[in-house]
Amino acid sequence: MPQMKVLLADDHPIVLMGVREIIERDPRFKVVGEAMSSSELIDKISLLKPDVIITDYNMPGDDQYGDGTRLVEYLRRHFPEPKVLILTVITNAQVLTWLYELGISGVISKSAGLEQILVALDAFYRQGHYQQDQPQGALSEDADDLSQRLSQLTVKEFEVLRLFSTGVSVSDVAHSLNRSIKTISTLKISAMRKLNVDNDQALLILCVKANLFA
Template identity: 55%
Template sequence: MKKTKIILADDHPIVLMGVCELIERDERYEVVGQALTSSDLIEQVQRLKPDIIVTDYNMPGDETYGDGVKLIEYLIRNYPQVQILVLTMLTNNLILSRLYDLGVGGIILKSGDLNEILLALNALSSGAKWHNKAGQGSASVIERSDAVQTRIASLSVKEFEVLRHFASGMNVRDIAHLLNRSVKTVSSQKITAMRKLDVENDHALLTFCISMNLI
């Protein structure tokens, strides 16, 4: 029986080991590569030609491939024959919907039951999409008021990307360099996001992002 070839990507070795062990319980699948960075992932995809990529959404990126939406867009554009299953802690419906719009095969929330990975792989292997609660408007584990939900939903995908990198400790110039945008553009997107979220300074913005589990 020909096995489905899978490459895993996550910047946490323990997560990689756990997901690998889970997948290889099923004899239909073979994990042919494991990557800790975006560059490592792309190199392995080019060399090993997998059927499916199981990748974290947030990984240490680089100037060429980045992570998040930028990395997913690159993979789908350059390797359209490869199915992509995204692992993420994000529960922002805007980002999750955007990933499905880009063409990912499925999304698995790390905060949920990772055994869903095998169900998702079964769907992807048969040419179907995997839609669970992650793709159907799941709510954050932190309860949010309707007003706060409305503010978060008003963020654009690009504004959300800027906030995510800001909350990880990057400044505007570094974010601009990473996302290949001008400093002026990134600064404007950050200010617009702050206005939408009704926060007045960087400290308040960081506190909001962390408390609302946006990062």
């Protein structure tokens, strides 16, 4: 079997360097390109025709294709052939379920270590698919409480908070998601109620504390 061509996307050069180093340990895989924005990623998919795309979930600053759910939807709609691995610290069950329903091939947790990328690529090469294990390990009482509250968020609420936590305004979030300001405000208020926070500062502190959107 020929080498599998892999295209990487992350807005952090150090992450790109680390992922490339891991992948190139195995001669069955070749990193054919790197991208640091969604637009660059889309351009290089068309040019390089990779077998596997490994992309960060959170790559802010790209108005054309966005990131998060908006980017994944675009990738699956316009590039159905390559397998897609998502790099993220997100653990929200509804978001992860939604990603798999869209047709991604796996989620690699940054907190669990990037070595799992090579496990996934090996599975693609030998079996054609990657079967992920469910996360294991006990949570502290505080973490468990936060996890329970986060699990109540819908995919749309989660995406609104993810963008809001980067420091942009509600109007900017509305523009990014192509929704009205009223809709975004309603989703944000609903999410805050579920998370039991009553102001923007408390919401941002919670997002940072939980390291939700790296």
